[in-house]
Amino acid sequence: MKPAGVRRIHWRFAFLGLSYLGLCYASLLLQSDIQLVVRFFLGLDFKEFYDAAHVYLAGGNPYEVARFVTPPASLLPNLLLAPFHFETARDLWCAASVLMLGAGSVLAARAAGHRGADVVLTVAFLFTAFPAQMLIERGNIDALVFLLLALALTLRPAWMSAAAWALAVLTKIYPVLLGPFLWRLHGRRWLLVALAVATVACGAFWRETLAYGPHLLMRATEQLFEPNLSPVGYFGRGFHIFALAYVALNLWLDRQLLARETTAELRRFLGSAWIVPMLFFPRDVLAYVGVSLVMVFVALDPLEHRLQRWQRLGLALLEALIMIPTTGLVFVTDEAQWYQIPRVALFVYGLALVAIKVQLLRESQAPAVLPATAAPGRGAGALPADGRGIPSPLALRPPGG
Secondary structure, three states: OOOOOHHHHHHHHHHHHHHHHHHHHHHHHHOOOOOOOOOOOOOHHHHHHHHHHHHHHOOOOHHHOOOOOOOHHHHHHHHHHOOOOHHHHHHHHHHHHHHHHHHHHHHHHHHOOOOOHHHHHHHHHHHHOHHHHHHHHHOOOHHHHHHHHHHHHHOOOHHHHHHHHHHHHHHOOHHHHHHHHHHHHHOHHHHHHHHHHHHHHHHHOHHHHHHHHHHHHHHHHHHOOOOOOOHHHHHOOHHHHHHHHHHHHHHHHHHHHHHHOOOHHHHHHHHHOOHHHHOOOOOOOOOOHHHHHHHHHHHHHHHHHHOOHHHHHHHHHHHHHHOOOHHHHHHHHOOHHHHHHHHHHHHHHHHHHHHHHHHHHHHHHOOOOOOOOOOOOOOOOOOOEOOOOOEOHHHHOOOOO
């Protein structure tokens, strides 16, 4: 028997490989150098975290650093690296990012039932995708968020899942969308632990927490409708209405599905699917946060047998289009239109996930069809039984009685 999702793994890896072949062919035809990321200098984003940590240690407000915009707890890794020279700290963080991305992808793949070569293909797909390359080159902190989300979605003890989710939200705000699902899945104890972890972290950085609230509000009002690499930057202001409706619809679908089916495969898929709306709003969505989409891809693999062949092929194609080397294609062809492909593909992929949830809900509502054969271990002349396996009294009545 083939491992779950082997076809989808091969297809999306093959589609992504074709995009690299196309990039190389365009480079040869146009006599252009291949540049996969926008190169300013290695660790461009990490420098903002590094400078903010030094400002904090000097007793200042880290939000005075122009591009430091994340919650206060995101300072923690950089406080550990602050004693090192910038180049040394940057190299250590880049190496740590590679390890965290690898660990998170292995964890997600194994939780989805993949083993051996399938796990290797999952890790290879992640590191050949554009978001991972940009993330490692820039040195942003989303590799840590990726690992924390993988832990929150795969760890079974409720308190461990709650701690991982709370730390992810305190590092970057967008994982907050996963909270309602995990709360419903694990119950009140999960919520209490998450609140406790958040309270301790916010208390440790209470001055920065007070400064972060107005800072977040200012950024939301100034940059909410600013053109960027997220879907909202392409579809315009009306996309916010769609995104809110999308979140509400998914809350309802998850509630209905969990009330009818509670398999581990379905729970992982429903939880991972919340990563898609997380990417609707943040700026530069596919540059950093896109690494987390790998968890959605592998969580859908065990449900492959419930999908039609055209659905499996179409989903694999969309997954590759979301992860294509966008910047490389833009630099080689000198056409900015390539940036539209990943965000449109992400939008379509989100709609496809809703359609899959509706399909699964219809299947769960369909009445079960019992086989028209004798019960196991009974002969052809066995007496009909009631629901408890006891012969029906009607069958014991004499003819005409």
